[in-house]
Amino acid sequence: MCKSDSLSGIGLYSGAFGRLLFLAHYLQYHPEENNGCFDRYAEQCFDAICSKPAIHTYCNGMAGVLECLRHLTRSGRLEVDYSEIEEQYKPHLLQCLQRDFARDGDYDLLHGAMGVAYHFREDETFAAETARWLHRTAICDGDRLKWQSTLSPVEKGIRGYNICLSHGISGIVLVLCALARHHPANTEITELLRGAVRYILAQEYDDPEVCGCHFPSTSQESQPQRQASRLAWCYGDLGVAVALWNAGKVLDDETLKTKTHEVILHAAGRRTLRETMAYDAGLCHGSAGVAMIFHYMYRQTGDERLRAACDFWHEQTLAHARWEDGIAGYKFFFPSEQPEWRTDLSLLSGVTGVGLWLLSMQHEADDSAAFDWTELFFML
Helix, strand or coil, X not given: CCCCCCCCCCCCCCCHHHHHHHHHHHHHHXXXXXXXXXXXXXXXXXXXXXXXXXXXXXXXXXXXXXXXHHHHHHCCCCCCCCHHHXXXXXXHHHHHHHHHHHCCCCCCCCCCHHHHHHHCCCCHHHHHHHHHHHHHHCEEECCEXXXXXXXXXXXXXXXXXXXXXXXXXXXXXXXXXXXXXXXXXXXXXXXHHHHHHHHHHHCCCCCHHHHCCCCCCCCCCCCCCXXXXXXXXXXXHHHHHHHHHHXXXXXXXXXXXXXXXXXXXXXXXXXXXXXXXXXXXXXXXXXXXXXXXHHHHHHHHXXXXXXXXXXXXXXXXXXXXXXXXXXXXXXXXXXXXXXXXXXXXXXXXXXXXXXXXHHHHHCCCCCCCCCHHHHHHCCC
């Protein structure tokens, strides 16, 4: 990573700051290997965000960059004052948040308004503006609240309702949970959260054993044909469960937490490729991301069955290192008209994320903060 001359984008999930995150964690455990490469790479990263305007998103832009810097500085892995950079970008990011909400409701956690709202969750102005726009654009369905979004990144005209974590209403729920924790007096946030949770729960299949999962990829009204959603962080039962679990904690709703536990235990029984569609090792939709969520839910519940599921998917992650021409043995599956396996350096779907997961598992016993980076994936 340090040898790369090109940053190939600044993004937390897609580019340079994801690799900076990995290096900071790696060198915490292996300081003898720091020959100055970390400082040089960090300088390159800061030069990149200071030299030209960057996009605003959590995946590829400044919202994710600033969240990465917050994590690294608060955890003591990086000593830098980035407040001036944050203040410089803050007005622009507020405008981007407002623009995304106004533009056909671009609520996307990775590529739209909610990622910006998540980083500025402690800020009163951003919290109030997020709640105002969500209230203004919500579609009431009885006591449920839903938001329409683009369902296909390829076919832009296809719109509907999506409950997934990465691009849908579960992502909205996670941001509302974060806002509610920091702004408990704002009852509008809590009511939005309750309405969104009711909508997600209404999308549950009544026959998960037959369907193979509890929730569809998008929603029952936008995906009327019943088919199994994948086992992944981005789409399907796992991401939905993380959102519902956090809502249960924020709302102090034991019934909701019990329901979530039921969903995650059912997911723990899905192991085959046909049942899971977990083709590679990545965090987004591969085995490391599945292991990450089972590990998180094990820590939250103490249920050893979830620890066993985590260990199974960790072993699957190790087994994916089988490519002679891969990076550390890893290549990643890219579905298209002509599906192919490629190398990928990114944090979200590539070897940087896999490396961070493996590093944390290696040091789990001797470092209570080994998994604190998972907050960047909304394991709150």
